[in-house]
Amino acid sequence: xxxxxxxxxxxxxxxxxxxGENWTMSAEDMIVEAAFExxxxxxxxxxxxxxxxxxxxxxYPSRGTAEVAESLKLFDLPITLVQNYCATGTDAFRCAAxxxxxxxxxxxLVVGFDKPKDRGVSGPSVTLNTTRGLxxxxxxxxxxxxxxxxETYGAGRLELAKIAVKNHANGTLAPKSMLKxxxxxxxxxxARMISWPFGLYDCAAQSDGAAALxxxxxxxxxxxxxxxxxxxxxxxxxxxxxxSDPDFDFLGWKPTRAAAQDCYRQAGITDPFRQIDIAQxxxxxxxxxxxxxxxxxxxxxxxxxxxxASEVFHLAGELPVNTDGGLKxxxxxxxxxxxxxxxxxxxxxxxxxxVRQVQGATLALSHNIGGAPQACGxxxxxxx
Amino acid sequence: MAVAAGNDCLAGCDPAGIDHVYLASxxxxxxxKSAAAIVAKALGLRPDVVTxxxxxxxxxxxxxxxxxxxxxASGAARAVLVVTSDVRTAEPYSAMEADLGDAAVAFVIEAxxxxxxxxxxxxxxxxxxxxxxxxxxxLRSWEDRFVVRYGYFExxxxxxxxxxxxxxxxxxxxxxxxxxxxxxxxxLELAQQLGxxxxxxxxxxxxxxxxxGSAFAPLLLxxxxxxxxxxxxxxxxxxxxxxxxxxxxLDRPLARSSTLDEQLKxxxxxxxxxxxxxxxxxxxxxxxxxxxxxxxxxVSYRDQDADIGFTGVRCRRCETxxxxxxxxxxRCFARDDFEPVALARRRGVLLSYSKDYFFPxxxxxxxxxxxxxxxxxxxxxxxxxxxxxxxxxxxxVEFVFRRIHASGGRPAWFWKSRLIALQEVHxx
Numbered sequence: 001x002x003x004x005x006x007x008x009x010x011x012x013x014x015x016x017x018x019x020g021e022n023w024t025m026s027a028e029d030m031i032v033e034a035a036f037e038x039x040x041x042x043x044x045x046x047x048x049x050x051x052x053x054x055x056x057x058x059x060y061p062s063r064g065t066a067e068v069a070e071s072l073k074l075f076d077l078p079i080t081l082v083q084n085y086c087a088t089g090t091d092a093f094r095c096a097a098x099x100x101x102x103x104x105x106x107x108x109l110v111v112g113f114d115k116p117k118d119r120g121v122s123g124p125s126v127t128l129n130t131t132r133g134l135x136x137x138x139x140x141x142x143x144x145x146x147x148x149x150x151e152t153y154g155a156g157r158l159e160l161a162k163i164a165v166k167n168h169a170n171g172t173l174a175p176k177s178m179l180k181x182x183x184x185x186x187x188x189x190x191a192r193m194i195s196w197p198f199g200l201y202d203c204a205a206q207s208d209g210a211a212a213l214x215x216x217x218x219x220x221x222x223x224x225x226x227x228x229x230x231x232x233x234x235x236x237x238x239x240x241x242x243x244s245d246p247d248f249d250f251l252g253w254k255p256t257r258a259a260a261q262d263c264y265r266q267a268g269i270t271d272p273f274r275q276i277d278i279a280q281x282x283x284x285x286x287x288x289x290x291x292x293x294x295x296x297x298x299x300x301x302x303x304x305x306x307x308x309a310s311e312v313f314h315l316a317g318e319l320p321v322n323t324d325g326g327l328k329x330x331x332x333x334x335x336x337x338x339x340x341x342x343x344x345x346x347x348x349x350x351x352x353x354x355v356r357q358v359q360g361a362t363l364a365l366s367h368n369i370g371g372a373p374q375a376c377g378x379x380x381x382x383x384x
Numbered sequence: 385m386a387v388a389a390g391n392d393c394l395a396g397c398d399p400a401g402i403d404h405v406y407l408a409s410x411x412x413x414x415x416x417k418s419a420a421a422i423v424a425k426a427l428g429l430r431p432d433v434v435t436x437x438x439x440x441x442x443x444x445x446x447x448x449x450x451x452x453x454x455x456x457a458s459g460a461a462r463a464v465l466v467v468t469s470d471v472r473t474a475e476p477y478s479a480m481e482a483d484l485g486d487a488a489v490a491f492v493i494e495a496x497x498x499x500x501x502x503x504x505x506x507x508x509x510x511x512x513x514x515x516x517x518x519x520x521x522x523l524r525s526w527e528d529r530f531v532v533r534y535g536y537f538e539x540x541x542x543x544x545x546x547x548x549x550x551x552x553x554x555x556x557x558x559x560x561x562x563x564x565x566x567x568x569x570x571x572l573e574l575a576q577q578l579g580x581x582x583x584x585x586x587x588x589x590x591x592x593x594x595x596x597g598s599a600f601a602p603l604l605l606x607x608x609x610x611x612x613x614x615x616x617x618x619x620x621x622x623x624x625x626x627x628x629x630x631x632x633x634l635d636r637p638l639a640r641s642s643t644l645d646e647q648l649k650x651x652x653x654x655x656x657x658x659x660x661x662x663x664x665x666x667x668x669x670x671x672x673x674x675x676x677x678x679x680x681x682x683v684s685y686r687d688q689d690a691d692i693g694f695t696g697v698r699c700r701r702c703e704t705x706x707x708x709x710x711x712x713x714x715r716c717f718a719r720d721d722f723e724p725v726a727l728a729r730r731r732g733v734l735l736s737y738s739k740d741y742f743f744p745x746x747x748x749x750x751x752x753x754x755x756x757x758x759x760x761x762x763x764x765x766x767x768x769x770x771x772x773x774x775x776x777x778x779x780x781v782e783f784v785f786r787r788i789h790a791s792g793g794r795p796a797w798f799w800k801s802r803l804i805a806l807q808e809v810h811x812x
Contacts (some may be wrong), residue, residue: 010636126743128791129677131691131798132708133764142753143738144764148777196739196749216665246704246714246760250736250777342566 001042004068009097010228011381013042013214014346016339019161019330020178022208026060028071030210035072039383042344043101043225044107046253047074048067052105054079057112058170058335060119061380068111084130087236087284088112093213094234101218106219112339113210123206133195139195139203142285143373144243148250149291152324155195160286161188162308163377164201167322170315170352171329173356174344178207207331213346229346233266233380234361235259241372246337247274253374254293256369264297267363267380273319276380277361278348280341282368283326292367296378304362320358323348334370338377341366385488387426387728387785388420388471391729393465395489395641399427402492403461404434406452407446408468408598412437413787413795415518422797423467425692425786428726438598442564442624444468445489445598446506453501454477459672464493470597473522478667483567485594489602496546498636499609502617505547507539508741509626514566523664530569537577539627544578547629558631558645559616562586562604564623566595588610592648597623609638636637640793645704662746689724694783694799696761697722705761714758730758732801733781737767755781755801768800780804 015037017030033046034214044050054077056068064081068074084091089112119125124137150156165185171177183201191200214224221228237259242248260272271274281296284287293304298319307313313321324330324344327337345364347353362383369376394402405427408421420435420742436451438444445468454465469488487529499760513535514525525531540563547553561580565571568590575585586604596603605620612634622628654660661667667676689695689709696707702716705725712719737753751767768784781801 051758075445123742127677128796129679131679131687131788131796134766134788135740135752137740137742139742140738140740140752146738146751147736147775151777193741193749195742198738240714242755243764244706244708244714244762246706246762248762249755250754265436 001214005097005101005215005234008101008218010218010230011213011342011346012221012226012228013038013044013218013225014343015039015041016176016210016211016343017209018205018367019178019204019209019240019333019336021117021208023113023117025208027113027210027276028210029098030115031068031071031113031212032109034210034212035175035184038109038214041216044214046073047073047109050085050107051077051109052107053077053096053099054109054111055092055096056080056110056340057082057084057088058114059083059085059088060116060334062112064293065363069312070283083171083350084236084343084377085237086170086332086334086373087338087368087377088335089211089340089377090234090368090379091236091364092335093336093339093342093376093379096157096215096234097231097234100215104257106217108215108321110213110215110339111210112212112336114335115208116206116333117208118281119198123231127137137195139285139326140200141243142288143198145291146287148355149287152251153305155222155290155305157189158185159184159290159305159308160202162195163286163289164188164328165284167289167326168201168315170323170356171325173331173354174324177325177329178205179325181226198285198287204284205282205331205362207333209333209336210244211336211340211343213339215308224245226244227350229349230384231268231379232382233263234378235262235266239374241374243372251301252291252295253369253373253376254375256292256367256378259376259378260296263378263380265367267382269363269380272365273299273361276319276361277344278323278358279319279321279367280323280326280344281320281321281366282370284332284370288369288372288373289321289326292369296365296367312372313343315358323356323358338366338368338379341368342379345381349381385471385486386423386467386490389469389488389490390423390427390465390467390781392641393492394427397492399429402429402433402463402465404436404455404464406436406438406448406464406466407427408438408448408466409470410442410444410516411469411471412439415791419779423693425798426694426728427465428693428728429465430696431445441669441798442470442598442600443622443626443628444629445602446622446630447490449493449501449602450504452491452629456495462494464489466493468599468602470599471566472595472597473666474522474541475522476661476667480523481557483590483595485596485669487593487596487599487603489599489600489606490700491606500635501545502631502633503551503553504630505543507537507546507626509534509727511535516551519776532566536570536623537574538620538627539575539812540623541577541595543627543629543745544621547631549684550632553619553631555584557617558585558609558619559584559614560618562601562608562618562620563588564595564601564604564621605632607644609634610640638774650769652769659746661738678794679796684796691796691798692785694726694728694785695724696757698725698759705757707757707760707761708765725759725761726762727757727761728799730783731804732757732781732783734767734775734781734801734803735762736779737775737777753774753801757783766800768802770803775801
């Protein structure tokens with residue numbers, strides 16, 4: 001059985017830039033904002049001396065590692081760029097944690113960032129340089145589960161709309177979110193179609209952003225300014241394209257199921273719905289969040305509809321999901337998203353999430369899924 | 385269209401039996417590059433098939449049929465597939481526009497076939513009647529009355545007079561006249577001048593198909609041959625840069641797989657004239673062709689069995705099929721132990737779908753979904769010819785060959801799925 005990283009690594013500092021259409025900010029501006037907030041949070045005063053390594057994650061970097069080195073003026077440090085679809089930020093965190101657990105480093109900086117709004121397109125670019133796989137739009141890919149799921153379990157666009165409404169509401173409570181706008185289910189159902197069944201409000205926007213974390217090895221974790229937040233489990237799972245997988249069931253995604261099983265084993269979780277206090281899950285589209293409830297084992301397959309109706313995943317519910325408003329409110333700078341989720345879970349576990357604080361949260365999960373989709377990353381953090 | 389007609393014609397035949405393929409068209413995408421070779425690939429013909437393109441003249445379809453008959457008669461080929469396909473585009477808002485149509489027709493020519501060429505004769509002419517210079521997007525023509533008189537009446541009548549003299553054929557010996565025409569009026573007028581009564585003349589289909597260029601006389605010939613009784617004679621008249629007349633005798637009933645009515649029933653009404661202009665790239669758009677993107681020629685070369693031939697693989701160990709072909713089996717993980725499997729003529733099932741309003745299209749939404757390809761193989765394909773039908777998972781589909789885009793001036797041909805009407809499924 002693979003080894004577990006449980007309690008061997010801690011987050012001792014966290015930072016996050018404002019997310020949005022940051023027309024007047026460069027990647028450098030955002031990286032500096034996020035990293036210096038994390039430095040200050042940890043009480044790390046001399047990054048050049050105190051940091052042993054950097055893992056960064058970005059999908060659209062202009063230079064990647066060099067952007068981080070130059071933005072933060074870090075000399076002669078091992079800096080690695082990680083790319084793994086929408087799990088990019090989560091995987092940068094995982095690689096950093098593994099390097100510490102391997103005994104190589106004491107203190108590692110994780111930076112997730114992306115600046116897609118400098119490309120001049122709204123949403124993903126449409127490039128006609130392939131023959132198969134067109135239209136190549138994430139909305140179209142994620143929507144492929146909708147027809148089958150709706151027909152099998154009787155859910156529909158209204159359930160999806162309720163997820164968008166919840167996440168928009170949570171986003172109004174997060175100072176760094178992009179969209180601070182309350183919406184109604186009617187707004188969602190009447191918005192223009194992007195890719196059936198997704199209307200405009202079912203989709204997360206692309207945005208710019210950066211987030212950063214300082215990780216420490218367990219035995220030094222208490223020497224930092226803040227109470228450490230502990231890594232309980234981390235997993236990244238990949239698979240081939242579900243669209244050509246002869247055994248794909250269109251009712252959920254295999255990588256999430258596999259990564260959840262792996263993470264729960266590491267963290268000793270047997271009843272995720274009862275044991276996990278809050279979750280940040282990948283809501284690139286509303287259906288992604290719905291299917292993820294089931295793939296993560298928060299409820300039985302097909303039961304999401306009832307839990308959505310009873311507002312279980314609302315901020316005041318039994319298991320609040322996307323407490324900061326999720327991708328829906330922050331947008332999705334791919335490399336930053338997973339790290340932004342860890343930032344939110346760190347604040348929540350420390351009790352510092354302000355008006356959106358979930359009282360008594362001790363175990364927090366974050367989740368990304370991307371590609372066709374075929375890449376999943378999950379992290380479970382704990383207070384003790 | 386050429387691939388669709390070819391597939392329809394070859395239904396039930398082994399494509400490996402075709403020795404030559406001749407494609408007659410004036411609307412190939414390329415000035416230099418064989419369209420017949422693309423059709424051969426898409427139809428899954430043998431790699432050693434002889435491919436010939438008959439271009440430039442609307443009369444090329446007659447030349448191709450004549451050459452096929454000669455090739456079979458001389459023993460150079462046992463079976464020749466003749467495909468003729470044209471897309472006819474006139475100047476927007478021109479009078480000619482309403483008379484034009486698009487169509488493709490295919491024949492297999494063999495020895496001892498049910499339909500036999502008895503005698504033929506041609507006349508060659510040159511005039512600026514109707515033409516399209518290199519690079520022009522739509523047809524140009526001289527004054528209408530000149531076009532009809534010297535581009536149409538004169539050469540057809542001359543060829544008919546000569547054929548009568550040489551063969552002794554008379555209108556009374558011919559039961560069906562399959563006559564190419566620029567418009568409905570001159571069609572009837574010429575038929576009369578040639579000495580035929582209305583009941584001998586195959587309907588010109590103006591208002592239903594229109595003048596479909598090199599495919600026009602072949603289309604009327606096919607209709608006549610399907611309708612004729614054994615022993616009856618059909619005169620087919622091809623026009624364009626002169627004329628070519630071919631007299632055929634039906635010895636036995638001719639098999640067919642689909643009817644014109646079935647094909648016409650599949651049409652989707654455009655919502656506006658503007659949409660027509662958009663679909664034809666006449667709206668000043670056509671940006672995809674000028675785009676700097678485009679498929680890689682090397683990738684397209686490597687992937688042609690899959691993309692144009694629609695060939696997948698079947699695992700020799702566990703029989704799992706997959707598309708596109710890959711090196712490792714999805715289920716048993718065996719390496720390089722596959723045999724090719726032809727998917728184009730199969731029926732499949734729509735497993736899921738989305739309707740995409742984001743992807744550029746003259747007729748949004750683009751419907752795309754995962755289809756089971758008549759076995760365990762699956763592929764994400766666009767749904768062709770979608771007319772707003774209610775969709776659900778499990779609907780039966782067939783596969784059609786289409787140009788997905790022409791970005792960078794290099795067309796990306798691939799297969800789409802198309803709904804099969806449920807009635808047809810029950811019939812089958």
